[in-house]
Amino acid sequence: MTLELNQRLLNLPPSGIRKFFEILSTMEDVISLGVGEPDFNTPWNIREYAIYSLEKGHTTYTSNYGLLELRLLISKYLKQRFQVEYDAEKEILVTVGVSEAVDLVVRTLLNPGDEVIIPEPCYVSYAPLVTLAGGSPVSYKASYENNFEIKIDEIKQLVSQKTKAILINYPNNPTGATFSKSELEHLLKLARENDFYVITDEIYAELSYGRKHTCFSSLPGAKPYTILLSGFSKSFAMTGWRVGYVCAPPQILSQLVKIHQYNILCAPSIAQKAACEALTNKKDYIDEMRAQYEQRMNFMYKRFKELGFKVVKPTGAFYIFPNLEHLSMTAEDFCWKLLEEKRVAAVPGDAFGDGYEYNIRCSYAASLSQLEEAMNRIEDFVSSL
Numbered sequence: 394m395t396l397e398l399n400q401r402l403l404n405l406p407p408s409g410i411r412k413f414f415e416i417l418s419t420m421e422d423v424i425s426l427g428v429g430e431p432d433f434n435t436p437w438n439i440r441e442y443a444i445y446s447l448e449k450g451h452t453t454y455t456s457n458y459g460l461l462e463l464r465l466l467i468s469k470y471l472k473q474r475f476q477v478e479y480d481a482e483k484e485i486l487v488t489v490g491v492s493e494a495v496d497l498v499v500r501t502l503l504n505p506g507d508e509v510i511i512p513e514p515c516y517v518s519y520a521p522l523v524t525l526a527g528g529s530p531v532s533y534k535a536s537y538e539n540n541f542e543i544k545i546d547e548i549k550q551l552v553s554q555k556t557k558a559i560l561i562n563y564p565n566n567p568t569g570a571t572f573s574k575s576e577l578e579h580l581l582k583l584a585r586e587n588d589f590y591v592i593t594d595e596i597y598a599e600l601s602y603g604r605k606h607t608c609f610s611s612l613p614g615a616k617p618y619t620i621l622l623s624g625f626s627k628s629f630a631m632t633g634w635r636v637g638y639v640c641a642p643p644q645i646l647s648q649l650v651k652i653h654q655y656n657i658l659c660a661p662s663i664a665q666k667a668a669c670e671a672l673t674n675k676k677d678y679i680d681e682m683r684a685q686y687e688q689r690m691n692f693m694y695k696r697f698k699e700l701g702f703k704v705v706k707p708t709g710a711f712y713i714f715p716n717l718e719h720l721s722m723t724a725e726d727f728c729w730k731l732l733e734e735k736r737v738a739a740v741p742g743d744a745f746g747d748g749y750e751y752n753i754r755c756s757y758a759a760s761l762s763q764l765e766e767a768m769n770r771i772e773d774f775v776s777s778l
């Protein structure tokens with residue numbers, strides 16, 4: 394057969410991260426700073442509750458929107474934790490991770506040619522999903538000089554008649570940067586003046602250091618403009634369970650659910666039960682994990698600075714994004730050689746957007762002793778250059 398496949402798909406490059414991880418998986422004794430997932434196990438009470446739910450036979454489809462019990466808990470959690478109110482029956486949809494949520498949202502909002510402003514560096518799926526949905530990604534480049542924070546005065550220059558939405562993520566993967574409340578207010582003003590949606594991926598909201606996380610939709614008047622995405626993967630160490638959610642105005646949610654209903658039916662029922670337990674008996678583990686990430690972040694920041702890298706101190710998530718321009722080699726070369734010679738894996742920055750070919754993303758979701766060893770190996774490697 395030689396029939397042509399979907400042209401948008403054919404034009405899309407494969408994810409820069411995947412190639413790296415396929416090679417990595419064939420190597421031994423590697424310390425990986427490459428993965429974007431917690432090194433903690435899902436807390437035991439959550440796993441135990443999932444086992445219990447399985448024994449009780451909660452193994453059927455749920456409502457397309459997700460278990461009402463879970464949506465009520467999400468609604469209560471968002472109100473208590475982030476002072477934002479969403480109606481469990483009309484404004485919340487449980488998805489297969491934030492990954493599915495991003496896809497649903499862009500497919501629901503976009504007509505061919507509509508533009509979505511995407512601040513970079515950012516999570517790898519945003520621009521490809523906008524493209525697949527028929528939209529045009531318009532990139533904004535966050536810079537080291539601005540601590541990788543997004544400047545709304547600069548975003549203003551990218552807004553056009555075709556702008557349908559901006560897709561932001563804070564705390565950010567891969568930089569660890571976040572937004573100040575005043576800059577979010579500035580963004581809301583821009584969205585209202587120009588009539589576009591603000592899609593906010595707040596999956597790392599629980600992992601904020603020093604600066605209090607402001608949920609965009611908690612700003613007065615923001616809700617009609619906001620599509621809030623979040624989930625359980627990072628804060629509850631539940632990546633493999635695949636549970637996320639979208640909160641949106643009812644007229645948008647009722648359209649989102651149509652795609653979800655035809656494509657997915659519902660998020661896995663056992664995982665939804667486990668998520669209920671995560672929100673019912675939160676214990677102190679989020680605080681403990683956050684404290685550990687913060688300690689590791691301080692360590693990584695100090696070590697990279699000592700080694701002469703230009704580096705911005707992260708204020709959230711579990712990544713750091715140092716710049717190695719002074720070494721006169723690209724991040725791609727640096728990462729391959731570091732992997733071959735010292736068995737340490739980091740991800741070249743251009744996987745997260747063009748223009749970051751001298752940055753590397755290091756995840757500090759690894760134990761402090763592993764991080765110490767990794768940084769010693771990086772020090773040896775740098776001094777051998």
Ligand SMILES: Cc1ncc(COP(=O)(O)O)c(C=O)c1O
Nearest residue numbers: 429490491492516566624626637
């Ligand atoms: C910013 C961001 N959004 C979404 C995701 C995907 O999350 P999920 O596991 O909920 O699909 C990730 C995963 O690394 C991420 O970093």
